[in-house]
Every structure is written in C-alpha cells, then in structure tokens.
Amino acid sequence: SQQGEEDPQALSIQEGENATMNCSYKTSINNLQWYRQNSGRGLVHLILIRSNEREKHSGRLRVTLDTSKKSSSLLITASRAADTASYFCATDRINQGAQKLVFGQGTRLTINP
C-alpha cells in the first residue's frame, strides 16, 4: 500500500535556485524520512523527522512536518547539479512493530546548469 503521495512528480530548476518537494500521508506515524536515489542506484538516507518535531535542518536541507495536515516538505537550498536525483518520503507507521516504511512515488528533480 502506498501511503505517501509526493508533489510534484517532476521538478526542473536552474542551478542555484531552491527546490521544494511535498509529501502527504494518510495514517499516524512515528517518524517521516526522506531519501535520495540517483539513477540506477540504491537509496541514501537524508533526514529523519520525528512526529513530535516540526522542523529539522541538515546542511542545505530543511524538512518540515505538519502532523495535523499529515504533510511534510523537503527544501533544498542553493541547488547544485549533483542534487539531480529522485527524492522519496517514507513514513514509519505507528503500531507496526518492526520499522515498516511506506514510500511515496517520489519526485524526480533535475538541476539545470
């Protein structure tokens, strides 16, 4: 079952601009995570935000979480060509025992030089 829905599905911006991706989910969560996937590779963990947190920063990344709206956003500031990748949100559902993540369909980000 796909809980996360990401918006937009694809985003193309100029190098140096900021990129914002959004994620919505349906059920209560323990935490929400963002991952990056370069073409043909595995996923790389970027940032985890717990359900009791509202904002988190890591370098050029800023993640927000609004549990009342069941939504999150990932902001990448001052984008670089190397940021070109697909970005996925993943929710860790409550009361599921093991860490069973549910992934969105991803946002494909292209940074143009």
Added chain:
Amino acid sequence: DGGITQSPKYLFRKEGQNVTLSCEQNLNHDAMYWYRQDPGQGLRLIYYSQIVNDFQKGDIAEGYSVSREKKESFPLTVTSAQKNPTAFYLCASSGGGYQPQHFGDGTRLSIL
C-alpha cells in the same frame, strides 16, 4: 568500509525458473528488508527480518521466498509463481528502533 552488497547487478530469468538474489551486510544490523521498485514508482516491501531465523511477509510477498540463517545474509528467491518479476530489487538493513535504513545498489531482474 561497512555497507550492503547486492549481487548480481543484472539477472535474467527464464520461464519456470527460480532465481536467487544475494544480499550481504557488514553493518552488524539486526533488521533486513527486501523491496521491489517498478519504473517511476516508489518502493514496496516484499519481506523483512528482525532477527536471525525469523522473517515476516511484507505487502507483496506472493511469489517470493526468503531465508535468514545468518545475521549478515538475507537472500531473496523469486519463484516461478511470480508472474511479473521484472523490476529493480533493493535490499536494506537497519539497526532497529527508528534508525534509518541503509540500502544496497540493487539487482535489476529481467525476463528472457
């Protein structure tokens, strides 16, 4: 360096054939996972294991089987019962609790 190794990188399956995808980790993680990714889609959970000699079905387990005889290894068998096996398969591990998952670089399975 610590990480997850998946092999082979590319795999071809003939009709009626079972194939096994390898996943090995040296991160000393207890939990391991198998995901399927179809083009332009997110990941769907096939099987997961929280401890040696124990594993649980995920959301799309039909046509797949796994074993967890060693902490480091979590092989996935795609059986002939899986009628649409063409996909990108990703293995992951985590240290348990709310630790993030670490992924291998995947195996791309195609039908001959």
